[in-house]
Amino acid sequence: MAWTSFNKGDVFLLDLGKLIVQWNGPLSNRMERLKLAKDIRDRERGGRTQIAIVEGDNETASPQLMRLMYQLLGERREIKLPIPDELVDCNQRTAVKLYHVSDADGNLMVHEVAARPLTQNLLNSNDCYILDQGGIKIFVWKGKLASKEERQLAITRALGFIRAKGYPLSTNVETQNEGAESAIFKQLFQKWMVKYQTVGLGKTHTVGKIGLYRNLRLRERLPSLPEPSPVDVSPHGIPATFALLKHRCVTLNALGLNQT
Numbered sequence: 001m002a003w004t005s006f007n008k009g010d011v012f013l014l015d016l017g018k019l020i021v022q023w024n025g026p027l028s029n030r031m032e033r034l035k036l037a038k039d040i041r042d043r044e045r046g047g048r049t050q051i052a053i054v055e056g057d058n059e060t061a062s063p064q065l066m067r068l069m070y071q072l073l074g075e076r077r078e079i080k081l082p083i084p085d086e087l088v089d090c091n092q093r094t095a096v097k098l099y100h101v102s103d104a105d106g107n108l109m110v111h112e113v114a115a116r117p118l119t120q121n122l123l124n125s126n127d128c129y130i131l132d133q134g135g136i137k138i139f140v141w142k143g144k145l146a147s148k149e150e151r152q153l154a155i156t157r158a159l160g161f162i163r164a165k166g167y168p169l170s171t172n173v174e175t176q177n178e179g180a181e182s183a184i185f186k187q188l189f190q191k192w193m194v195k196y197q198t199v200g201l202g203k204t205h206t207v208g209k210i211g212l213y214r215n216l217r218l219r220e221r222l223p224s225l226p227e228p229s230p231v232d233v234s235p236h237g238i239p240a241t242f243a244l245l246k247h248r249c250v251t252l253n254a255l256g257l258n259q260t
Helices: 030-044 063-073 090-094 148-152 154-165 207-221 240-254
Strands: 011-015 019-024 050-055 096-104 107-115 128-133 137-142 172-177
Touching: 011 063, 019 030, 019 063, 030 050, 030 172, 050 063, 096 154, 128 154, 137 154, 148 154, 154 172
Parallel strands: 019 050, 137 172
Antiparallel strands: 011 019, 096 107, 096 128, 128 137
């Protein structure tokens, strides 16, 4: 690796074994800064590696680390700006391939599974895969049922894959865990379905049906009252219809239901 590989839009790691120096480009993604070195430390080094961070927009705050980087990478010139996505070669962006990588007898074995268009069913939960986006970016997909050793070695194998393909050591590597894939990763597949995902609007309940149910329950609680004749008159000379309505109001209040 050399300073010429750096740009302001990515995160770069200088792996020294027991120490990983992470240089954050001023324009890099914040989530990428938090995940990259930590993922290598926790998943592949068992938490035994120390991480030292250099912020690209505040390098003076890390003078010792900068001296170490100058010693290892040599003299530095102006760091270049990131290449906008729209300027990336279209052929590279569409040259997406999926690989299954294994380490048989200490030898890195790379097997091409499929080329674009890719389908989700190509990914097996028992394995780990490398998705090569034409050398622009490398995705490492880890199946949830893959062995602990397989998952821990996934990034190491990705770096070996980069060297085998002759890609720059500054090639961006991003980890994808099954069930927590990023939107960018999913877009590289022809169709991506999420477990228990609802298709369409689903089943709905209308206010009218709920209101009808409550009204039926209210009728069940009211006592049966005789329907009066329009000409009936109560003993007090009050029309029976009015007396019946008054009786209903008293009944509703007794049941704890207010009706206006």
